[in-house]
Amino acid sequence: MRENLNVIAAYVIMLGLIILVGFLQSWSVALSILCFCLISAVMTMGANIQWGYAGLINFGIMGYTALGGLAAVLVSVPPVREAWQVGGLNMILCAFLIALMVFSIRFIIKKYNKSNKRNYGIALVIITGLVLLRLISGPAIESIEAVSPATTGFLGGMGLPILFSWIVGAFFAGGLAYVIGKIALGLRADYLAIATLLISEIVIAVIKHEDWLSRGVKNVIGLKRPVPYEIDLQTKEWFINLIAKFNQGTLNLITDITEKEQLLKQLVIDGSTVFVKLCFAGLFTVVVITLLIITQKALYSPWGRMMRAIRDNEEAANAMGKNVVKQHLLIFVLGSAIVGIAGAMMVTYDGLFTPGSYRPMRYTFLIWVMVIVGGSGNNFGAILGGFAVWFLWIEAAPIALFLINFFTSGLEEANAFRVHLIDSIPYFRYLLMGTGLLLIMRYRPKGILPEKIRHV
Amino acid sequence: MDIINAIVLLLNYIFVPALSYGSQLALGAIFVSLIYGILRFAYFTAGDLMSFGTMFTILFTWYFQSLGISLGILPTALLAIPFGIIITILYVLLKDKLVFSYYRTKKSPPVQLAMVSIGTMFVTQAIVRIIIGPFDRRFFDGEKFILKANEFKEMTGLNEGLTIKSTQVITLLVTIIVVSILFWFLNKTKTGKSMRAYSDNEDLALLSGIDPKKVVMITWVIAAILATIGGALYGLDKSFKPFTYFNNMLPIFAAAIVGGIGNPFGAFLGGYVIAFSEILVTYAYRKFFIYLLPESIEPDGLLQLLSTDYKFAVSFSILVVVLLFRPSGIFKGKVL
Numbered sequence: 001m002r003e004n005l006n007v008i009a010a011y012v013i014m015l016g017l018i019i020l021v022g023f024l025q026s027w028s029v030a031l032s033i034l035c036f037c038l039i040s041a042v043m044t045m046g047a048n049i050q051w052g053y054a055g056l057i058n059f060g061i062m063g064y065t066a067l068g069g070l071a072a073v074l075v076s077v078p079p080v081r082e083a084w085q086v087g088g089l090n091m092i093l094c095a096f097l098i099a100l101m102v103f104s105i106r107f108i109i110k111k112y113n114k115s116n117k118r119n120y121g122i123a124l125v126i127i128t129g130l131v132l133l134r135l136i137s138g139p140a141i142e143s144i145e146a147v148s149p150a151t152t153g154f155l156g157g158m159g160l161p162i163l164f165s166w167i168v169g170a171f172f173a174g175g176l177a178y179v180i181g182k183i184a185l186g187l188r189a190d191y192l193a194i195a196t197l198l199i200s201e202i203v204i205a206v207i208k209h210e211d212w213l214s215r216g217v218k219n220v221i222g223l224k225r226p227v228p229y230e231i232d233l234q235t236k237e238w239f240i241n242l243i244a245k246f247n248q249g250t251l252n253l254i255t256d257i258t259e260k261e262q263l264l265k266q267l268v269i270d271g272s273t274v275f276v277k278l279c280f281a282g283l284f285t286v287v288v289i290t291l292l293i294i295t296q297k298a299l300y301s302p303w304g305r306m307m308r309a310i311r312d313n314e315e316a317a318n319a320m321g322k323n324v325v326k327q328h329l330l331i332f333v334l335g336s337a338i339v340g341i342a343g344a345m346m347v348t349y350d351g352l353f354t355p356g357s358y359r360p361m362r363y364t365f366l367i368w369v370m371v372i373v374g375g376s377g378n379n380f381g382a383i384l385g386g387f388a389v390w391f392l393w394i395e396a397a398p399i400a401l402f403l404i405n406f407f408t409s410g411l412e413e414a415n416a417f418r419v420h421l422i423d424s425i426p427y428f429r430y431l432l433m434g435t436g437l438l439l440i441m442r443y444r445p446k447g448i449l450p451e452k453i454r455h456v
Numbered sequence: 457m458d459i460i461n462a463i464v465l466l467l468n469y470i471f472v473p474a475l476s477y478g479s480q481l482a483l484g485a486i487f488v489s490l491i492y493g494i495l496r497f498a499y500f501t502a503g504d505l506m507s508f509g510t511m512f513t514i515l516f517t518w519y520f521q522s523l524g525i526s527l528g529i530l531p532t533a534l535l536a537i538p539f540g541i542i543i544t545i546l547y548v549l550l551k552d553k554l555v556f557s558y559y560r561t562k563k564s565p566p567v568q569l570a571m572v573s574i575g576t577m578f579v580t581q582a583i584v585r586i587i588i589g590p591f592d593r594r595f596f597d598g599e600k601f602i603l604k605a606n607e608f609k610e611m612t613g614l615n616e617g618l619t620i621k622s623t624q625v626i627t628l629l630v631t632i633i634v635v636s637i638l639f640w641f642l643n644k645t646k647t648g649k650s651m652r653a654y655s656d657n658e659d660l661a662l663l664s665g666i667d668p669k670k671v672v673m674i675t676w677v678i679a680a681i682l683a684t685i686g687g688a689l690y691g692l693d694k695s696f697k698p699f700t701y702f703n704n705m706l707p708i709f710a711a712a713i714v715g716g717i718g719n720p721f722g723a724f725l726g727g728y729v730i731a732f733s734e735i736l737v738t739y740a741y742r743k744f745f746i747y748l749l750p751e752s753i754e755p756d757g758l759l760q761l762l763s764t765d766y767k768f769a770v771s772f773s774i775l776v777v778v779l780l781f782r783p784s785g786i787f788k789g790k791v792l
Contacts, residue, residue: 190567205765
């Protein structure tokens with residue numbers, strides 16, 4: 001019971017902090033913090049499944065997030081017919097060629113024993129495949145990218161509702177994780193970390209520079225939304241009535257009709273952004289709660305027990321007849337797929353896809369800080385970590401500003417030292433994250449909400 | 457004549473840049489490899505430690521410049537490097553005392569130490585950005601070129617020019633000196649031998665009376681020296697930007713692993729393997745073949761294997777291939 005109280009208290013404090021931001025700064029800021037907290041929570045759940053349940057270290061979170069984002073683009077953007085006409089056929093041919101390469105390599109590996117000849121054979125397949133790919137795709141890519149490059153210049157997507165992309169993103173990320181897992185899961189823990197980190201950089205490089213697929217650094221903007229647009233809301237009768245009802249008290253105080261209308265208009269504009277963010281927060285909460293229920297069930301199922309057994313003693317689990325390699329691969333794919341969902345959610349919320357903004361500090365290491373601070377192996381802890389760390393990440397700047405002003409209040413306004421400190425406020429968040437991580441690892445190595453071990 | 461032109465072309469655009477870039481990577485890779493061998497964890501702060509050392513080198517360079525001290529045709533930074541090294545040594549020793557020693561005495565698993573090094577990475581990044589800011593800084597002064605393209609053309613009468621920047625020569629010379637001193641130290645002196653023994657088999661080394669504290673301290677000192685020199689050379693050659701240094705961590709790790717982690721000499725060569733393959737694969741060979749082939753079969757395309765955008769991807773792909781086929785690295789390090 002006491003442990004449950006801890007959890008409840010931690011969450012109440014967290015929500016209280018966000019509400020405090022609502023009162024002190026603005027509700028719009030508070031809600032966008034909440035939305036990103038929820039997205040971070042999904043990411044940490046994915047990382048927590050891998051690290052907390054199975055002890056697999058995955059520094060490729062950035063790559064899966066970006067793939068989820070790519071899914072959002074490929075699902076929701078309407079197809080660019082012209083581009084498909086000039087280059088679609090060749091690109092489909094390329095896809096077939098890649099599939100053919102994979103199958104022929106698999107065939108060689110299965111059919112022949114390990115030898116130098118086999119390696120040369122594989123190398124030959126890869127090299128001829130790459131040359132053919134280059135020959136087929138080269139002109140097609142050029143012509144696709146030439147189709148009105150300022151607005152499209154890529155193949156576009158499928159034109160479906162963007163909500164589908166949350167599932168497609170999971171499949172994309174899971175697929176990539178399957179490939180990576182096949183390659184790298186045999187490595188020792190810290191090598192797996194480096195390998196996944198490097199592979200995620202490759203994924204970003206591809207997304208950034210294959211303009212025909214994702215428009216690359218030219219970004220995709222104006223993605224569809226699953227929730228109404230502010231502009232539409234502001235003209236809807238029911239919404240204006242709702243706002244009027246909500247603010248009846250303030251409105252009644254004003255007697256002048258034109259003034260009243262002006263105020264109402266302002267309130268409707270403010271209210272529409274809050275309403276949109278509320279809708280997003282609602283959607284994200286649904287995802288978080290669904291995932292939480294599923295992961296919680298999984299954790300306390302026989303499968304979850306097996307995963308923890310594998311994590312705690314691989315050899316013993318292996319001796320008990322558990323297929324460690326297969327389970328590791330499974331959990332690697334599952335966790336990555338959840339991260340993929342989060343990636344798609346984030347792009348959906350932002351309404352734009354900017355491959356240039358994917359950086360390992362923000363999308364890999366920060367997520368890891370969240371998992372470790374929150375409590376690995378405990379889903380509630382991981383979610384709390386996502387909330388707390390994201391909250392600090394955003395609010396670090398105002399806090400730092402306050403502290404700097406406080407400590408340098410003896411100095412003049414234009415003092416060079418003070419100005420320099422105030423200029424470098426954005427970087428205090430790194431300091432905060434780093435010291436936070438170090439302190440937690442030292443004094444509370446299991447995180448704020450440690451893993452609960454149920455003894456039967 | 458065409459053949460000589462073609463060779464000069466390759467020298468100018470591939471060999472010289474790759475050699476200096478490789479040296480900078482090699483210095484980083486050696487210390488990552490040493491830390492891995494002796495302290496037994498993946499040191500994620502590598503790139504940021506280099507930027508930390510470089511930052512203080514830059515600050516001292518500015519200070520010397522303001523005093524009017526300079527080295528003539530050589531960059532002032534060379535004078536500032538020792539001071540940068542001293543501060544970096546103090547910083548890593550402090551960090552070890554405050555952070556790493558606790559986990560070492562507790563014999564925590566390497567993964568936990570790697571996580572801790574991520575914490576120090578955040579802190580180091582914050583310190584660098586707060587002190588000097590995230591912007592691009594150039595701190596090179598002195599004579600920029602040793603050999604200019606035009607001079608070379610006049611001298612030899614070739615069509616292709618060969619440019620050698622003074623920073624490239626400095627990089628190479630300093631690397632050779634530092635690395636030979638290091639290998640002399642590791643192979644010939646008693647402390648160096650005890651370090652290698654400790655890296656080989658910790659228990660046996662302790663039994664034979666090697667002082668672990670000393671070994672660990674010297675490892676950190678060497679790491680700080682190499683990080684500062686490597687970082688400062690990179691900054692002199694290109695420019696100093698904290699984010700680039702953080703990114704350099706990845707090819708450095710790639711070099712260390714490709715060379716066989718825990719094996720400093722392998723890491724040294726690994727740096728060049730990574731640098732050369734990055735540049736070889738992304739270079740457009742069109743002009744090269746124009747020189748070599750008769751006019752009738754001159755190539756149309758750029759003849760580039762991969763676009764330069766994928767520079768990083770190349771080193772990582774090499775790493776993945778090495779990990780798959782030779783997990784102990786090309787030059788036999790520890791088996792993963």
